[in-house]
Amino acid sequence: MGSAGTDDKDPLVIFTPSGKRGRFAKGTPVLQAARALGVDLDSVCGGRGICSKCQITPSFGEFAKHGVTVHEDALSEWNEVEARYDRVKGLISGRRLGCQAKVLGDVVIDVPETSQVHRQVVRKEASTKPITMDPATRIVMVEVAEPDMHEPSGDFERLKDALAQQWDVHQVSAALPVLAKLQTVLRKGKWQISVALFQPDEGGVAQILEIWPNLHEGGIYGLAIDLGSTTIAAHLCDLTTGAVMGSAGIMNPQIRFGEDLMSRVSYAMMQEGGATEMTRAVREAINTLAGQIAEDAGIDPKLIVETVFVCNPVMHHLLLGIDPVELGQAPFALATSDALRLSAPDLGLSTLNPQAQIYLLPCIAGHVGADAAAVALSEAPEQSEDLVLIVDVGTNAEILLGNKTKVLACSSPTGPAFEGAQISSGQRAAPGAIEHIEIDPATKEPRFRVIGCDLWSDEAGFAEATAQTGITGICGSGIIEAVAEMRAAGLLDGSGLIGSAEQTGTPRSIPTGRTHEYLIFDGTATGGPRITVTQGDIRAIQLAKSALYAGARLLMDQMDVEAVDRVVLAGAFGAHISPKHAMILGMIPDAPLEKVTSAGNAAGHGARIALCNRAARKRIEGGVRAIQKVETAIEPRFQEHFVAANAIPHKTAAMPHLTTVVSLPDVNFGASGGGANDDGRRRRRRG
Template sequence: MTEDALVIFTPSGKRGRFPLGTPVLTAARQLGVDLDSVCGGRGICSKCQITPGYGEFPKHGVHVDADALTEWNSVEDRYKQKRGMIDGRRLGCQAKVMGDVVIDVPPESQVHKQVIRKSATERTIAMDPATKLLFVEVQEPDMHEPTGDFERLAIALRDQWQVQDVTADLALMRRLQPALRKGEWKVTVALHKGNQDASSRILDIWPGFHEGPILGLAIDLGSTTIAAHLCDLTDGRVLASSGLMNPQIRFGEDLMSRVSYAMMNPGGDVEMTRAVREAINALSASIAAEANTLPTNVYEVVFVCNPVMHHLLLGIDPVELGQAPFALATSGSLSLDARDLDLTHLNAAARVYILPCIAGHVGADCAAVALSEEPNKSDDMVLIVDVGTNAEILLGNKTRVLACSSPTGPAFEGAQISSGQRAAPGAIERVHIDPITKEPRFRVIGSELWSDDPEFAAATATTGITGICGSGIIEAVAEMRMAGLVDARGLIGSAEQTGTERSVPEGRTHSYMLHDGSADGGPRIMVTQGDIRAIQLAKSALYAGARLLMDEMGVDHVDRVTLAGAFGAHISPKHAMVLGMIPDAPLEKVTSAGNAAGTGARIALCSAAARSQIEKTVHDIHKVETAIEPRFQEHFVNANAIPHAVDPFPELGLIVTLPDVSFNTASGGGDSNRRRRRG
């Protein structure tokens, strides 16, 4: 029997081996995992709640037995009885490690709360919501013309609002007569207009004239984060935007690892469905509170999501999406009752609309990006990249649009990075390295000051400097390349080769010391050779997907590039191009669309006409399957170089000259066999 066990924390991805009997809280502290505790581990504050995962975790290469943690104890039982605790959670100070285990740290247990950077993008939307408030005057009952109250309400809607066919559920029927009589035969109804030939449905009714509120939720259900916009359905105003981590991360950080979890754990898909629905309920309650309203004022929800999230939201086993031909259970748009998805916090009659998917691995989120950015109406050749754990890519113009999905993994989100963390106060998000002195300066989330500013220490005293997030690691690696600390193959040079003591030896490789906070009890934030490799793999997948679409389109360059997604909004175009994340283009033609998928969801929420439009558009978008295309691997290998082994970057070369260095460890790290690489 082994004397220690492997402990893996999500969403940070940090892992380590610990002696059996080690409290989870102790393991978290030793690994630098962001797990809160106020009471010092005495089981009083409950800040250290964690959620263990059991079963097969192919992504992490472990099997977690049911007895991987010590049994539920009296301290936990007492806390749950008195204050309540979500089923399946444990207290990190009480649960002890007894075997290999995967442990998720939920957002509320993190000291540095995640910043879900998916705020609403300003957009003018022609209002045509599927759910509207209509005021009607209903004919009073007449003994000589015996018709029911509902039938006369339907006639009034037809005559006054040209609504031809209406239905209502039994719950509304029970409230119909009191409302009509209290309003003296004048009522306001919340009417949901059905798609195409479908009948309209009365969702709610009020006596007399009622102004609302009548609200809707536009939700971008991503594999890493869930972002929501609460909108007023009368004028489209965004009342609040909020988000949280997708709790499915504990089952796997990328989509295929979640499919594998469902394959290898009977009932695993049900477990993941339950987790995400509970999270959406919690998010709907919190975003309503932020807007000082009630979630029961929400009458409609629009979802956009990738195919795996789509199936898991609906409660459909995603196993078929894990193998060719990657068949979807359904690809069309869906209209459902919110209660079908266990969304119990909303109005009892709330409706759900899910945008159509484009194909097996290109989902409703990509359709939402197409609705928002309209590449099918573009005169020039535009490449739209929604950067995330799974990147969706669109290429085209008014003559033709192509789409693909590329598995970039979680490195761009700060996961699988040695000092990586999610975007939270204290995380390094911007980096600049002096090419002469090799000294860095940086900015952290929560402060506008750079680290060489005299006021920086005071400004960051509360948050500290805790790690590096996705945009930070991208800028760090690109800056290291521009400063001659990293060569075209991604190798970090030694102190002798680079001329700086910040190049620190680690085994047979080197790391770059970005920040050393150890003197004050803080972390040493390094960029390691493993970090460089993780970024190379992620950016190569992204570039290869774009290049594959360009091959299919028969073009060698694009006129402009749009970076979509909340993460894309925080990427520096220059640094992205130095890395070779995106094809060469004039930098002024590389722009951010913000959270385009979320914007597409808002458009669909506020416009029934837009729903009809995207339902037609997806049939005209041609999907290219990267998983079975032989050229994808060739493009992937060539894209491993920084910026690229073969493709020229003439536009970048006009503003950046990359140092001619080579740190070939196999030949002792000399400068032999150097190749000139121009940006």
């Protein structure tokens, strides 16, 4: 059988969402390839096709991002073991068993979340900030007049009369499924019924979404969904009280078509039916997520009568079933940028109530989406007295800069490195993943914490506390802190080069080819992973943080300012990365550290505001027109800022606030070393 890297002519196997890849001899089982690469693919039956935990989804077509074309015969044909399992228990369409499918050609293989040993921890928790309740859907109870032979009228007409008299609602409509059960419900309730009334505009037309006999005490619910490039996060909210009944998330299955947005646009362009395939995948995932979150909360999903979506423009179009091809080329035209009002059947969301209403926040511009609008709704930069920079970091960063005078917005393509992807030991946030790290500047020894354990690795009881999860890899917050700590400890110079053992004074700096890597943890003696930060990891983080900084700096240019008063870090990143590490890395412009704060999941909170307050929908629909859009893809200065930001923390920008907190070593591990020495000299002069 095969092993990774056997021969350049052997088939290339690429696993998503991890991004891990290797070449394997033809006939290698997918499960074996996954284990050789350290891919998180479950199996407990020893590869006999019994447990089904190793299910995978192969993808076919042209993948420009990965530089491969996957043919239909890239895997061995369906065998009797798979056929038997499908007959007995059923396999989801398109799935294969990793222990049975064998590699025959270049292939891209997605490992669905259900097949991963270490499931992702959703880090987009609901904000606790208060929301004024004024939902578009409410429950009202009415007493309907009984039919009278002397005054003939239909039951629905008498229901409308009751709503007008008892609730001052004068324009009412109902879909056929509601009308079909109206007579039964009325008589069961002895002419008293509860009505879920959807009225998006005060005094406007109301739609009856659901009816129940007598008083309905089961409540009605809505979903606020942040549809991200990497993660789909949802909050289930009580539409009467606004209480969050549950939060859950899953990975966006579109990752297998490309980790970043432009890769997905490219897939849609080059693969016939590619956009349709991605639309189907994300809608299926949303249906699954809705069912999961309702089940966890002990709620009938048919009581979910509203859903609000926020997403970037590419996700927006693919959710709607619109080909995103125009978003892949200037002038980046959206099919529509307005807010949209739809129903659950329009998006194939069969898990919800059949009459459930869908609201999509407006997009701001070609690459500045409804997620940025949601952040603006949550953080209200237009009401700020001081100049605030709001950064919502994900695979695509949404950046807002403004105050009461004006607000600017842009989107910056940071890529998936901040999510732990494209990192040698990287993984999604899951129990066992390193999330925080410190490196002693004197000894160069690391200590770390993993998700699921509050102890540091050098504290008593750590080994016992992590025995079940193990130490499995490093997630996005961990790799960001690791790079910043390496810079502060003198393991990394200003240009991003890792020094040798002789240069750094630690055997943890290990040669690998022409570069070096820093060893954080070696668990190979007990069958665990070897976790390092490689030169390639540093470059991936440099590219991501440079794009983020360049976007922020571009907005500052447009505002004609050299500094901001405060910085708000939003998203999963914002809640888990310390301001000091963000500043050392040079992700954000220099600012007083006490003025760098976390807003948590601002986009998700904005979605909840729109779900629970119909006036907020009007406010953001008007507000996006006042936001000035800056398109990074066509701004010449973006590239200038990007190149200068490649240094850690920055090649030219002054960092006066950072230097009061930390003194970065003046080290240079390259041949010329200008960048690092320049940084050091500038810092000494300012001191």
